[in-house]
Amino acid sequence: MRFKRTIFLMGALFVSLAGSAQISSDSVFIRKIFDEALTNSHSYKNLEYLSNSIGGRLSGSPEAEKAVQWSKKLMESYGFDKVYLQEVMVPHWVRGAKEKANIQSGKTKIEVPICALGGSVSTGTKPLTASIIEVKTLDELKNLGRSKVQGKIVFFNRPMDPRQVLTFIAYSGAGDQRRQGAVEAAKLGAVGVVVRSLNLFQDDFPHTGSLRYDEAVTKIPAAAISTNGADKLSKMLKTDPNLKFSYEMHCETLPDVKSYNVIGELRGSEKPTEIIAVGGHLDSWDLADGSHDDGTGCMQSIEVLRLFKSLNYQPKRTIRAVMFMNEENGTRGGRKYAELAKNNKENHLAAIESDAGGFTPRGFGMEADPAKIKAIQKWKPLLASYGLHDIGPGHSGTDIEPLREVDKNAALIGFLPDSQRYFLYHHAANDTFDKVNKRELELGEASMAALVYLLDKYGLDGSK
Structure with missing residues (x-):
């Protein structure tokens, strides 16, 4: 009985040592890689x-x-x-000439940084200028209805959620407005879309990215605005809901x-x-x-x-x-x-x-x-x-x-x-x-x- 137990313990020790040697060998090679x-x-x-x-x-x-x-x-x-x-x-x-945009309130014009979203159509031969309406979500846009959206530019201004420690979750949670915003706005008669950049930081860099068009829905120009620009636009809309937004883009799909x-x-x-x-x-x-x-x-x-x-x-x-x-x-x-x-x-x-x-x-x-x-x-x-x-x-x-x-x-x-x-x-x-x-x-x-x-x-x- 003791003999069998001794053989068992020796076998277990051999397996343990072999496993340790294997781990040691892998550790050495991984160290060489680094x-x-x-x-x-x-x-x-x-x-x-x-x-x-x-x-x-x-x-x-x-x-x-x-x-x-x-x-x-x-x-x-x-x-x-x-x-x-x-x-x-x-x-x-292709993006074409650099995009331009400004906020027009009375006689005041304030330039803000924008860039076309990837795949967007152009604004045409002259800038697109229209009243602008701010929303946070696609559902909020839909609830407004055609009467409040038709002929306007829709401004999607939902930031990435700063509470998300995993930033890609925050990105995913805010991405629908960039991807689908132009289609949903066009369904209600909007003439253009401006989307808050998907960025957790406050700066003057607009962030591009792909949008999706629906061939059954009118394609309207879609731009990203920098986070600083979005905050400025939102603040000005609160004091002047009738202000206009004007932007110019020369992109095209070949x-x-x-x-x-x-x-x-x-x-x-x-x-x-x-x-x-x-x-x-x-x-x-x-x-x-x-x-x-x-x-x-x-x-x-x-x-x-x-x-x-x-x-x-x-x-x-x-x-x-x-x-x-x-x-x-x-x-x-x-x-x-x-x-x-x-x-x-x-x-x-x-x-x-x-x-x-x-x-x-x-x-x-x-x-x-x-x-x-x-x-x-x-x-x-x-x-x-x-x-x-x-x-x-x-x-x-x-x-x-x-x-x-x-x-x-x-x-x-x-x-x-x-x-x-x-x-x-x-x-x-x-x-x-x-x-x-x-x-x-x-x-x-x-x-x-x-x-x-x-x-x-x-x-x-x-x-x-």
Whole structure:
């Protein structure tokens, strides 16, 4: 009896020691990933070129095409096993001359900062000037009825909820007025729409973003106004409800343009048909160079593969870096990627997207079945010392979400950096390279590479 007990205890000790050795081995390699990223990363200098030499990369623009060709050559220069393009037709909307707006109260005219919402129609050959009515919600607008809205400009002035610690929840809660406001206002006879910028800060930068039109409803011009401008307009309306708002926009939609997703791969040595994708969107809005949205995510994703090459790590599974095109005003790149994955019968173990800025890493949000989420959460002890504590259910990414419809077993994962500064720059003219912190950017790419390493080594079904 004692002999059997001794054998049992020795076996348990052996398993414990083997497990400890395994954890120690993983810890050592993850440390190597961070050391390489923090001492020899290429992402910051690559982002500088993308941001300052190519600039804003709105889908269909010459700059977007330059970014495609440059990022393809960049991945080829790193010697990835395969680098290729996926053709996709994308929208081509152009902003035109800089927008102008003013508030007119009596003989007083006060200029305020605006920008056209992405996809908006123009105001025509001359400024649009009309009375303006303020609402907070779509329901409030509907309750006013046609008699109070017809012939006017509707001013949506609901701010992002500052009580939300998770700023993306605040963003989501305020986004309907930007996306749907023009359609709902036009149904009641409005001639234009002005929307408070989706920004938690008070400043003079208007924030653009996509709107949705309905082909069965008249398309009316839609603009974003800065948070300071919105407060000024609201205050003046309280003292002069009959004031007028005047704005001028010269945007137009041109025929679709051929563009591409850009993909680089490291071929798996044992399970090459099982794919782990990591990516960001190469396009950006045109007001700035799109450094945080989403130049950082693209350069981090390329760097994940470069880090593995530099460390001579041979993945078991195929690791793929994807630069998606047209996330901002159409999501056609993500949908094309999913369509081709289905046609090619590809098997994705996981897809990770970085599209929340290049800020300090906090963790990962996951859209997957509970067993897969639990499997990833088991790695918390290995990741916590790098500040990655927030690992659990959450939003993954706009570009990778279409994979859910074609590969239901894939774990969709969103990289989560600290979000408190993101909406200061999101879709605005101050989203520029100088706002990116080099060390934060590098910590993010190392965090993503560490998770990819664990996914590659262990999978999500308990087998290697």
